[in-house]
Amino acid sequence: xxxxxxxxxxxxxxxxxxxxxPEYAPATVENFLSLVNDGFYDGLTFHRVVExxxxxxxDPTGTGSGGSKKKxxxxxxxNGFAQNTLSxxxxxxxxxxxxxxxSASSQFFICYSDGCAALDGSYAAxxxxxxxxxxxxxxxxxxxQYNSMGEKASPVEPIRIKTAVTVK
Numbered sequence: 369x370x371x372x373x374x375x376x377x378x379x380x381x382x383x384x385x386x387x388x389x390p391e392y393a394p395a396t397v398e399n400f401l402s403l404v405n406d407g408f409y410d411g412l413t414f415h416r417v418v419e420x421x422x423x424x425x426x427d428p429t430g431t432g433s434g435g436s437k438k439k440x441x442x443x444x445x446x447n448g449f450a451q452n453t454l455s456x457x458x459x460x461x462x463x464x465x466x467x468x469x470x471s472a473s474s475q476f477f478i479c480y481s482d483g484c485a486a487l488d489g490s491y492a493a494x495x496x497x498x499x500x501x502x503x504x505x506x507x508x509x510x511x512x513q514y515n516s517m518g519e520k521a522s523p524v525e526p527i528r529i530k531t532a533v534t535v536k
Contacts, residue, residue, distance in 0.1 A: 372397070373498070374404050375535045379528040384500030385535065386461050386478075392454040393443040393494040396463055396472070400494065401534065403436060403474055409532040416477075418521045419508040422484060424464055424477040425529065432515070435473030442469040445489035454493040456484035459501050462493040478504050 372388045390397040403409060403426075414425035415432055427434040440463075443449045447469040456462060456479050464475035478497060487493075497504060507527050515522040 371495075372401055373535050374401075374495075374532055376409075376500075376532050377530045378503065379526075379530045382500065382503035382506060384497050384503045386495045387498045388495040389454060390494075392452045393449075393463075393492045395440055396443050396492045396494040399438065399440045399473075400476070404532050404534060407531075408436060408474060409529050412529050414507055414523070414527040414529075416515060416519070416521050417507045417510065417512065417523060417527070418480075418519060420481055420483070422477040422479050423504055423507045423527075424475060425527075426464070426475040428474070430526070432475070435475055437473075439471055439473050442472060443492040443494075444469075449492075452492060452494075456487040456491065456493055457482045458484075459497040459504075460484070460493050461495045461497065462487065462491045465491065480505070480508075 374386045377383050388397045413430050414423045415430045416424040443452050458481055460479045463472035464477050465472040511524040512520045513522050513524050514520050
C-alpha cells in the first residue's frame with residue numbers, strides 16, 4: 369500500500385515528514401489530508417509541548433480548545449474501532465480530542481517516547497514521523513510557560529508551522 373506523506377516546514381526552517389497509515393485509521397487520514405490540502409495547518413502552532421510525552425498542534429486558536437469545522441469518529445478500540453492497533457511509540461502522530469470519543473477535528477500530537485503507549489486504544493494513532501524527528505525534539509528546547517491546565521508546556525515564543533504539504 370502506498371502511504372501518503374506530509375512535509376511540515378517550520379517557520380524557523382526545520383522540516384519533518386510524517387507518513388500516514390490509513391490501514392489503521394482511514395477516516396482520520398482522509399480528514400488530515402483534506403486539512404493539509406486546504407492549507408489549514410499553514411501558520412498554526414504547536415501550542416502544547418510536554419518533554420518526554422508529546423507535542424500538540426493544529427488548533428487555529430492556539431489555545432487547545434479550537435479545531436476545524438468537521439468532527440470525525442474516533443478510530444480507536446475504546447470507541448469500538450478494533451482495527452487501529454498502531455501503538456503510540458516515539459514519532460507516532462495521533463489525533464487529540466476532548467473527553468468525547470468523536471470530538472477530534474484538526475488537533476494532533478506527536479509522541480516523544482514509547483511511554484505514550486498508555487494512550488493505545490483511546491486515541492486515533494494514524495501515522496509516524498519518518499524524517500526530521502530531531503526537529504520535533506527541538507520543540508522541547510523552547511522556553512515554556514504554564515498553560516490553563518497548570519502544565520509548564522506552553523511555548524513562550526510560538527513554534528509555528530510555515531507550511532504542511534503532501535509530498536511523494
